[in-house]
Amino acid sequence: MKGEELDQLYKDCVDFWGIERQIRMMQEECAELIIAGSHFLRKRKTGYDELVEELADAQLMINQIKTFVGEDNVNKMIDKKSDYIKEKLEERRSK
Numbered sequence: 080m081k082g083e084e085l086d087q088l089y090k091d092c093v094d095f096w097g098i099e100r101q102i103r104m105m106q107e108e109c110a111e112l113i114i115a116g117s118h119f120l121r122k123r124k125t126g127y128d129e130l131v132e133e134l135a136d137a138q139l140m141i142n143q144i145k146t147f148v149g150e151d152n153v154n155k156m157i158d159k160k161s162d163y164i165k166e167k168l169e170e171r172r173s174k
Contacts, residue, residue, distance in 0.1 A: 089143040098147050105140035112137045 080088065093101050115133035119126035145153050 108137040
């Protein structure tokens with residue numbers, strides 16, 4: 080699936096299950112991503128595959144919530160925060 084078809088799927092999920100349930104699912108997937116990150120850093124055999132899977136799960140839920148709050152709003156905030164990160168990185172590199 081690509082583009083508009085995915086966007087519609089995300090919207091349909093939020094419409095069907097409701098925003099509260101989908102936010103709770105996003106929280107759960109983010110928690111599982113945190114655990115997968117720990118497993119990866121501890122060099123567990125399944126760490127890499129687990130990390131990839133949980134990144135995908137979390138991203139799917141984040142995309143659903145983005146359709147609810149407005150992707151433009153999220154992108155504006157990403158731009159703002161990216162500028163801040165770039166500035167901090169440049170400051171650190173120049174020291």
